[in-house]
Amino acid sequence: MYIPARIAKTYQASVKVKIYELQVEEFEPPTPGQFVMMWIPRVGEIPLSIAYYREGMIKLAIAKRGKVTTYIHEKLKEGDRVYLRGPYGRGFTLPRTSSEFLVVGGGTGSAPLYYLARIGVSKGAQCDALLGFETEKHLFFINEFKKICRNVYVVTENGGAGAKGLPTHYLANLLAAHNYETVYTCGPEMLLLEVLKICDAVGVRVEASLERLMKCAVGVCGACVLDPLGLRVCKDGPVFSSEVLRKISDLGKWWRDFDGRKIRLA
Ligand SMILES: Cc1cc2nc3c(=O)[nH]c(=O)nc-3n(C[C@H](O)[C@H](O)[C@H](O)COP(=O)(O)OP(=O)(O)OC[C@H]3O[C@@H](n4cnc5c(N)ncnc54)[C@H](O)[C@@H]3O)c2cc1C
Ligand code: FES
Structure with a gap:
């Protein structure tokens, strides 16, 4: 409806x-x-x-x-x-009261993380944000994140604002300096894979929001199915936790087109 x-x-x-x-x-x-x-x-x-x-x-x-x-x-x-x-779909698990959590966004991936940060902080958790963009002209929501987060780290590929490079270049240091219960991430799939790898190395839990082509959006048509578990991004996701992400062989490699055919991720 x-x-x-x-x-x-x-x-x-x-x-x-x-x-x-x-x-x-x-x-x-x-x-x-x-x-x-x-x-x-x-x-x-x-x-x-x-x-x-x-x-x-x-x-x-x-x-x-x-x-x-x-x-x-x-x-x-x-x-x-x-x-x-x-x-x-299934959203993020809300951070526990008094816990510390980190959001790692790439481009428009920062959008759902902003809503999560607002709700998490309003429930008494502490949030840091590590946000990556192409250039200084692509930044958005920075002031909004600054109003609610303890620390906001901005990274641009060209170094035009904040630190130069990708968010993942700075992630290991942040994990070493803080006691994050969960790292929440959304953005290009290569970023999500890298976040998972870095967090796995130090035993920090990840929740990542995935993107796939969607038709029905209610789990019926199969357009957004992930191999090999047959999970539907629209219904079982778009948010998946470390334990599940590790088992998704499509991650960072394959999408499906509107006819369900697998296509290589660019
Ligand atoms: C769960 C989820 C959340 C998203 N959240 C955001 C967001 O907050 N902000 C944002 O800017 N973008 C978001 N996207 C991506 C956004 O849906 C695509 O950028 C958009 O569908 C592109 O449509 P288009 O017609 O401009 O592009 P075209 O390349 O011309 O798209 C062709 C057509 O594909 C269809 N389509 C269906 N699903 C997708 C998809 N996932 N990606 C691309 N095309 C799709 C649409 O009918 C679209 O018109 C999200 C995607 C998913 C799956
Ligand atoms: S879009 Fe139809 S099953 Fe996900």
């Missing part, structure tokens, strides 16, 4: 990402890490992580990529209506 949503506010947050605040009625409160399917009639439907939620309002951070996201960026304005299904 589709829920109508009105764009209450939208603004450009970085060279690539626009933020959309959608006014919704009767939306089931989502847990951080869950996603919605956003349908725009005559254009298409895409999966998007929830970047924040409070009663009556859903925040989304949308990067301009292909057909649908370009339409959203270029044509949709405040007051326009879109349609949502969800919230779908």
Whole structure:
């Protein structure tokens, strides 16, 4: 069932990402890490992580990529209506009160991690954020993270803002200096794999949010199935823990196209 949503506010947050605040009625409160399917009639439907939620309002951070996201960026304005299904999937396990946790984001992967950080901190946990972007022009949500996190470490590939390189170059040092109960991560799959490897080496638990092409989003069509366990990203994920991630042979290697055929990850 589709829920109508009105764009209450939208603004450009970085060279690539626009933020959309959608006014919704009767939306089931989502847990951080869950996603919605956003349908725009005559254009298409895409999966998007929830970047924040409070009663009556859903925040989304949308990067301009292909057909649908370009339409959203270029044509949709405040007051326009879109349609949502969800919230779908299994989100992150919420950090325990008084625990320390780290979020490691790559690009738009920071969006669901922001919602997690807000909820985790509001429940009494302490959050550090390690956020990677292409350049200084791609940064978004940094001030929002700074308002709630103990430490925010920014990394850019060109060194234009924060430290130079990839978030994973700095992860081992942070793990050695802090007592994180869990590292939560979302972003390009190579980043997730590297985070898992570094955390496994020192016995720190990981939860990672994966992305796959989605059609039904409710576990029926098989478009998002991961080998060899047959897990569906839309229903059994998109968030998976270390124990499961280690067993997914597709991770970092294979996607499926809309016909279910396996395609090599670029
Ligand atoms: C669980 C989940 C959460 C996501 N959260 C975000 C987010 O918070 N912000 C964000 O910017 N992006 C997010 N994405 C990626 C986003 O869905 C794609 O960037 C978007 O679907 C691309 O659509 P497009 O038409 O612009 O691109 P095109 O390359 O033209 O896409 C072709 C078509 O593929 C379909 N499609 C379905 N699923 C996907 C997918 N996973 N990736 C690409 N295409 C898909 C859509 O119908 C799309 O129109 C998320 C993806 C998943 C699976
Ligand atoms: S999108 Fe249909 S099973 Fe996941």
